[in-house]
Every structure is written in C-alpha cells, then in structure tokens.
Amino acid sequence: MRDFIDPGVIARLSGLAMDARQPMIGSVSGRHRSPTRGSSLEFSEYRKYVPGDDTRRLDWRAWGRSDRYYIKEYEADTNLRMCLVVDISGSMNFGLDGSQEAGKSKLDYARRLAGTLAYVAAGQGDAVGLYTAGQQFKREIRPKRSPAHLKFVLDELGEMAGDGETGLPDALHQVAEKVAQRALVVIISDLFMDPETLRGCFQHLKYRRHDVAVFHLMEQSEIDFEFDRPVRFVDLEGGGPLLVDPTTIAKQYRRAVQEYLEQMKNIIRDTEVDYHRVSIAEHYAEPLSRFLLARKR
C-alpha cells in the first residue's frame, strides 16, 4: 500500500461501487452495463428465433402460449476502462494557503484521489489507465485490469512531479483519440486555462462516447485573494514574476475568478460532464464519496 492511499478511506468507500453513467464495452464480464446483449440476470427483450440461435435460449413458455419460437435476451454486463488524466503542471504544486510543503499541494491531493480511484476500480475488476499531462503529454499507461498493472499505475502516481505549463488540453484530445473503446475518463486538474479550450476537449471526449468526470482542484486563497501589502507573485508555471499591490486589483481579481467559474459552469452544463469542484482543504474522501454516490445505480 502506498503512503498516498489510506486503507481507512478504502474501507470507507468499500460499500460504494464505482458505476459508469453509460454502457461500457469491456473485454470481460463485469458490473457495468454493456451496449451488447449478454448473459446477465437482467432481462432485456424477446426476439424471434432465427436458425443458428442457441436453442437453449428458447423461451418454451412463450412457445406454449403462442406456438411461436422466441429467444429471450438478457443485458450484457462488462467491465469498465477508467482512464485517469492527471494534470502535473507547475501550478499543481500550489498547496494549502499557498504552501508548497510535501503532502499539501494540489498534486498530492490529485495523487490521493487518483490512487484511491484506481484502487477502487481495480477492486471491482475494472481496467485502470493513467495519463499525466505536464507541459507535454508525459506519461501514458493504457488501461489494464491486472493487479500488476495497478501496481504500475500506483508507482507512476507516486513518482509524478509538477513542473512547467499545463498541456492538459492536448493530453485530453490525445486520450480521446487513443482510447478507442468507451471509457470513464477522470480528469484531475486545477483547470487554469481558457474555459473555451476545455469545452473543445470535453466535446471531443463526449463525441468518442467516453464518460467524463472532472475533479477541479482549487485552493480557497485563490478565490478570496486577501492580501494587504505589495506581493511579488511568482508564477508556478514558469511565467515572469508580477509585483502588484493586491489592494488595487483585488476587486478585479475576484471578478475575473467569478467570470471564470460561471463560464466553467456553462461548459459543464453544455457538455454534461460529471463535474466536481474540490477544495483541497477538505479530506479527499469527501469528494470521492460524492463522486461514487452520484454514480450509484
């Protein structure tokens, strides 16, 4: 068990299965609905017998009543591919109250979220993949369902470090293209980019019939912007430092944040993405619980 995975949280979440919000096409049988017919216990529909059909699936009771041959079809249950897309740009190093201490940054929070989700998914037999998006598309681990693969994913999560500008939009477009079959794409990022760029990414993913979930990580001070003396802000993504008197721009800053959040809200509504804005001040188990509960069938 890695140090960013808390057994207590795993235990707390054990009662909550992770379900896809739409039918998935898996390689093996699982707990998720499939768009194809299968052998689960859940009845789907009758259809007329055609030569070649397995006679074991004939509904003899229907023959008795109607003197016609009907095949009884059931829903297929399959497994799920979960692709974790984690933003590892420099801005993810921003932590609680601006701290960059180990364990307090957004990246650490993302690590915990992603690791726990991977653990839960693997636990229910789903395939887990990991894509880390830094300045470029840094790492790509395709979804697989073996325990060894989970270990590989967790190792990668443990090793990732934030640096440079974000390349999340490119990464999302690449995920949309590379993951051929339907998958649950979980994005964990601070989303500090043009919202309209994100709209394109979400639409691309939805077009490829992926189930998209977003954990938008923010820190309270980034919203409130409460400073009373001149501050030299050093851009964590490598931009030049900015010396400003916060008292002179606080109002405009807050307005910019609110406009951004409002824009995000519209994009989420339009693209029907499963969106979770998360304060990194709260325990990561809380957003995970909300996420899983919202998906419960």
Add this chain to the structure above:
Amino acid sequence: MIFLQSAFLFALPLIGLPILIHLINQNRHKTIPWAATMFLLQAKRMAKGMARLRYILLMAARMLAIAGLIFAVSRPMAGGWLGLTSSNSPEVTIIVLDRSVSMEEQQVQTSETKRSTALKKLAELVRTSENSSRLVLFDSVTQQPLEIRSVDELEELPEASSSATSTDVPALMQQVVEYLENNDTGRTDIWVCSDLRQNDWSPNAGRWEAVRRQLSAREGIRMFLLAYPDVAADNLAVSVSGVHRRESLDGAELVMDILVTRSGATEQEQSVDLTVVIDGARSRLPLKITGDRLVRKGHVIPLDSDTREGWGRVELPRDANMKDNVFRFVYAEPAVRKTVIVSDDDRAAEMFKVAAATASDRSLVYEAEILPSSSASAIGWEESAMIIWHAPIPDGLIARQLEDFVASGRAVMFYPPDNPGDQTLFNASWTDWVTPESGDHFTFKPWRTDADLLANAESGTPLPVGQVQCHRACGLDVEMATSLWQLDNGIPLLSRANTDQGAAYFCSTLPTPANSNLVTNGVTFYVMTQRALARGAGALGRARLLEAGSVSAETVVDWSPLDDLSNDVWVSQRGNMGGLFEGGERLLAVNRPLTEDSDRVVTDDTLSQVLAGIEYKRIDDEVGGAMQLASEVWRTFLILMIIALIAEALLSVPEQAVKSRPLTEVTA
C-alpha cells in the same frame, strides 16, 4: 504670499515622503508562488487605468496633507488676489495716496470713503503681515515723502486726510521715482491708491515716459495699484461761475451761473433741492436735472443796495460725495478786465485786442492796450488782468516781472513772433516755425475738453476747435506743462506751464490768415482769450476764486475765515480744503478744481499704455469692500489638509471583505 514663520518652509521637501515610503514598501514585498496567474493578469489588465488613477490620487492626497500642514504652521498671509506672491518682505513700502475730491466718494451707510478704505486696508496689510519695512507716504497734495514711524498713525495723519484738491498722478509718480533714485531703498513695494480718474492721471502727459523708463529699469520694485474705479451713480456736484454784483432797479443783485453735474449715465429726472447761502442768509432753489448736467444761467439773488461785497455758498443735499456738494464764492466790485498786448505786428495785435476787449459780460468793463515790445517796461502791471505777449520771450527784468505777474494769479498768453529767439521762461522756449509736410494745414490730436481754455461750454457743447485750420506753427520746447491741444506731429499747439498761481499759456500759432483761421473761425479764439482773461481778472479786485492746492502754505497763515465752516479748517490745510477767507485785503473763496467733477475713468487699455513696461498688479476694490489685502490663511491650509486626509482615508479603505464562498460544487 508671505509666511510669518517661513523657517517651517524648509520642511517642504517632506512632501516627497509618501513617495519615499511607497517605494520602500514596494521593496519590502512578500514573495508568493502563485498558481492562478491567469486571474492576476486579467485583474491587472482590468484595473490598469483605475489603479493608476487611484494610486496617483492617493499619493497626491498624502502629499497635499503634508503640504497643508507645513503651510499651515508657516502662518501664510494672503490677499484676495494672486499678486502678493512673494515671501520676501520689502525693505521699503511706499504708499502713493490720491487725496483728490473724487476719492471722497463714500458708502452712505458707513461713511467710509475710497481714500479711508484704501488707508484702512493698507494699514491692515502692514499690521497683519508684521512687516518691518520702512513706510513712506507720498500724498497728492504735498507730493513730498513722509516717513511714517508706526502704521497706526497712517489713518490719522493730516497728510492722509481728505482734501479739496485734484491729483497730478504723473507728477506724484515722478516724485516717487526721484525718491527711489536718491535713496537706496532696496526691495520696495509701491502701493498706488487711486480712483483712476482721467483728469488726475493725465494719460497723455509726456512725464509718464520718464516714469515708465525709470520704474521699469529698476530692480526689486513691485508696484500694486489699489484701484477704486467705480463711479457712484447719481452723485451730484455743484459749481458756480460768473458771480458778480450789479445795480438793479430795486437796488442791487448778485448774478451767477449755476452748474449741477450728475455722475452715471442716466436720463431719469431728479429733483435737486439747492441751498444758496449769501452772507449767512439761506434760500432754497428747487431744480430738476435730466441727463448729466443742469445749467442755470444768470440766476439772480437780490442784495441790499449798500452791500458792495460779501460771500456765499451753494449747497447740495447729502449724496455719495460730500466734497463736491458745496461751492463757495465771494463777490465785490468787479475790476476792469484790462489786457495789455505786447506785439510788434500791428495786424495780429489788432486781432488780439478785438478778442480781449469784446465784452462777454456786459456788466463788466473791458479794456485792451497795445504796446510794442520796446515799450514793455511801460506795462501797468498792477491794473492788468492779462498780458498777451507776441514778441520774443524776454529775459532780465521784464522776465522777472512776468513771473511775478503770473505768481500774483493773473494770466499771460505767449504767441510766437516771426523770429522766436532762444530765451526760456516758465521752462518753455520757442524753436522754429514749421509747416505741414502734406496739405496746407496740420491735423490735431483730441484737445482737452474737461478743463481750461478749450473746455466744453457749460451746456456740455464742445467748442468748434475741430474747425480750426493751422497752416503754420512754431515749435515749443517745454518742460512741466499741461498740453491742452496738440498737433498730430507732437508740437503742442496750446499748453499751460505748471505754475503755483496764475496761468502762463503758450499758443504756437497766430490768428493771422497766413498762420491759421483762428480769426475767421472766431469762436475758439475768442473763447480761449476770454477764459484766460477771466482767469487773470480773478486775481484783480477784492474778490478772488482760488483752486484748492494752488495756494502756498505760507500765504494762508494770515487768512481769517469768513464763515463757520471755514473756521473749522486747520490753518495748515486752508490751501487744500475749501473755504471762505479774508486775507491780504481780499475776499477769497477756495474751491475744488472743477476737473474733479468729471466722472471719466481711465480705461483698461489706456492704463496699460500709461504703465507699459512697468510690472504691476492691479487690485480693484470698492468703497467699504470686505476684501482684505492680506489675512492669515492658515485655516484654509488646515482645511485643505483635513480634506486631503479624508480623501486619503477614503481611497485607502480596503475593498469590503468578501465572504468566502463555498468552493465545493458538484454538477453531475
């Protein structure tokens, strides 16, 4: 602006303190790694203009607050204008005071006059500015510098009191310039207090040129013109002329012409209740005035047949100027109006004789006698009222006798002979005859219509001076003279030399046809001759009319007052104040110069020309005006400081704390 505690002004560099603190603060910033730089950049973009403006306003408010504090503790003095803007106290403060009659226009409620208002404000200025400079008064009557020990004396000095005189401002300014030249005055403030009356300022006087040249060349001189140019509306002034006694069927009667003038351009009819006092007996004379003047010619007052001489006054009711409400006169047996013409040109002499001997008042006796220049010693000096001198200017004994003749109050008219000579008398000498450069006659500048020989008639109608054609004129080199009529080329055509008593006129052309059409256009020639004669005749006989300011202080000592009003006048002021006196076997009536009844004020353009080249500040005030020349204005700066502090506080108020919004949001 003057600062009583100017040492505090050394703290002015502290105004830069807010900027310094701001710069230090900027360098003491915290460094914070920041993720949401995109919002920061957006906010900076949005706040660029406003933030800069707010910053500038904040700095300005802080600097203003410090400046306000420093200025307040420096105890600034300021006037109601921006002229007094130097912190240097002058070493000498010269007050040039116009004490003319027109300066006695008063505010009816408070009885404050223009003169007293000016004195009061200047005294306040010196007092409140704690000015340690020497204070020198030049008043228009004495025209002599008077050093004042304490400013408290200023308003009480006889030299600053009212008078019945007119002011010769250019002469007064010349005295000031001379004083500046002769005394090492250093930094000097000159305060000229005047009502800018045209007759006092004589804008065309050549003496201004010297004043301008010398004042503009001097350094360290600051001139302030404390002006009272407003003319009181409906102020009435009265004067009397042609007073003489004549026999009548019932005994005797006193005949006089009464002139009432009104200031302000109004046509409204106004009732005037005139009082005439003859030898103490009062009578009322109701009149109605429409327009700016009323002439009552030949007003007759019956006298006892045995009353041969006496005195009288005409009085107006109280109005804006009390000093022009009384006119005094004396009467006695009129003297023969005798003119002696000294000329070697028979034709010209005959013309002079006709003009001088033709009676303008049939109740008087006119005589004229022609003498060749070689017989000038035969002039009957005692019985002559006027001498027309058409011969080379004399020297020696005759010259002294002519000076004495004028000094005794009588008149001389000089006309240029064919060979003028180079003698000088009354600071004047003839030069050469000249003819017009083009055309057959000269063109003239406007002549003086308010006073003297070419003044308008009592009805206000101007003399037909413009119809005179001058074909030939003799140049006149003259100093200290009043120009009454001038050619366009600058040659004075008719001038009056400045004399204490009497009059010495210089006419630069002759009445003969070769020289001018003075005879064919006879009105001007006749009137000017008769007026000069009347002036000279005033000094003959027992009754004499004198202008205040024209009598020397020594003469008045032996005078005794004729009426109660004159009894109140100080002996030293008799020559400058109006009054009725008996002295030297004569009856004397001293009145204001009638030029003071003119309400014409020097225009701004004319004043600019008169004082061209001199740096001066003009301060227009009004009688009893509340404007202070200087007052402590530290309160203003304190209020400024408070306003700046409030503005600073408002600009510094932080944005209302934003209630933290719950960050968490789920949209599934």
